[in-house]
Amino acid sequence: MFDKVLVANRGEIAVRVMRACKELGIDTIAVYSEADKHSGHVRYADEAYNVGPSRAADSYLDHGEILDVARNADADAIHPGYGFLAENAEFASKVEAADGITWVGPSAGAMERLGKKTEARKVMSDADVPIIPGTVDPVTEPTEVGKFADEHGYPVAIKAEGGGGGRGMKIVRSEDEIEDRLEEAKREGEAYFDDSTVYVEKYLDNPRHIEVQILADQLGNVCHLGERDCSLQRRHQKVVEEGPSSELTDDLREQIGEAARRGVSAADYSNAGTVEFLVEDDPNRDPSEKLDIDDNFYFLEVNTRIQVEHTVTEEITGIDIVKWQLRVAADEELAFSQDDIDIDGHAIQFRINAENAAEEFSPATGGTLETYDPPGGIGVRVDDALRQGDELVTDYDSMIAKLIVSAGDRDECISRAQRALAEYDIEGITTIIPLHRLLLTDETFVGGLHHTKYLDEELDPERVVDAQNQWGSEAASASTEEASDSVEREYTLEVDGKRIDVTLEEHGSARTPNTTAVMNGGSQKQAQSDQANGGNSGGDAAATTIADGEQVTAEMQGTILDVAVDEGDAVESGDVLCVLEAMKMENDIVAPRSGTIAQVAVSEDESIDMGDVLVVLE
The missing domain is CATH 3.30.1490.20 (ATP-grasp fold, A domain)
Structure with missing residues (x-):
């Protein structure tokens, strides 16, 4: 087994991997960007290293920097979690080529065969798996x-x-x-x-999204761990996942599971992975009738990594998938066969996103977790990296935690989830917990008749607004701390990229924000900890002299991906002016009315803050 694993990720999945490592007696290494210097995964790890500024391309996606940290910290394995570099075959091949470092995941070759969608379709078609x-x-x-x-x-x-x-x-x-x-x-x-x-x-308009969890060792043993139903989505992103699916017959369930095993075996795949399928569903289907072997299902894609919703499968099988990722990477054989896999009970995972579902799932733009009190009790699991008092990091994904509820059957699971969500106390930022509480009283969801378009096209928006008003909490305004004669301050030193925490007591000074001293080769600079973007908070946009006219401003912090207009252009109401990336989503910024572009105040790849002027219209 490994001695030290670098987790090339952040947030709750980094902590999830680190916990599995701890239980296996493995030390852990965190990497973090400037935006994440105070994040939970940094606190949890045995060691932590800065890998660059807030922009993911310059930190979490920097192949060379991640590998340099792994070498310098004597890591003997790298676990990528999900997202970022998890499905990057080029990075996996670099890790495989690095002396003394093991990639915790499928081989780069298998990732090429199944991670690339077009290649995966060829493999699955050859393995007699139906494809769209x-x-x-x-x-x-x-x-x-x-x-x-x-x-x-x-x-x-x-x-x-x-x-x-x-x-x-x-x-x-x-x-x-x-x-x-x-x-x-x-x-x-x-x-x-x-x-x-x-x-x-x-494109199928109203399918059910069914996925099968796979574990395979390097000796050719392949098992599927049952399916998960991930049909409740908004804008093609999963919100609630559960397993097993309440709408499949056992015959169809087995047929889909065996198709997943067959396809993965044909690709010479090892480690964890998920094979995703779409199952055609008739919106007029009688609720008493389940989807059976006469209903069409199609291969969608393979996720060559751990999934966000792997927790559902762990709760209904008792198998720790992350530990088995590590064991397989260390050349261990699976300790079970397909016949040993038992599905026991039901589990539902709720993604706790920092979004306002009543405002088209707009992401939170900041805030402090003034209260953070997650639920507990039998059958309740929370995967997070948060603590009360943490600042919300908005540079990456909006998911801040996952609530997983398990019980003997789906009805009991829903009742337990209602209790757990009511107990989940978060103040200071807005989340989609009110939406989850609404869904657990919604006849379509409770009846298992929802599909991938249900949230976007069928659920009454007024009900979502009512739920937000009833159960939601607004983001709190920032508070200032009073001066004190004696203050303990926490400092974080970075010496050659490695994090060192120190606490100093000061007398006769006013309380000020925590600071981070960054030391590289003897040079030192001070940065206020509330600079969420590594000191670049849309400075260019804010400093630009603004022309007269109607200002189109940014509604959230993010990065400009594309500027679609030039000064002097005539535009109509609704025309796209620029594209703003925030929380990994593209947002079209459109003209509020017809007019002429008097000024373009931003450029491509520029980081901007909420309220920054993007375009001036006259």
């Missing part, structure tokens, strides 16, 4: 998309090779949308996954 009609080769031109749509009909989906969770996927419903959607999918693929390659497939 689509291209087996990447597309580059709008004419290729149009040709596919002419053959199979609209809508079609343009999807990034490295995409997931709806990121890098654009839906085309008519010919005149093709060019814009193609460029958007390419741009998101490049921005989030460092790969602008895209492909096209037929």
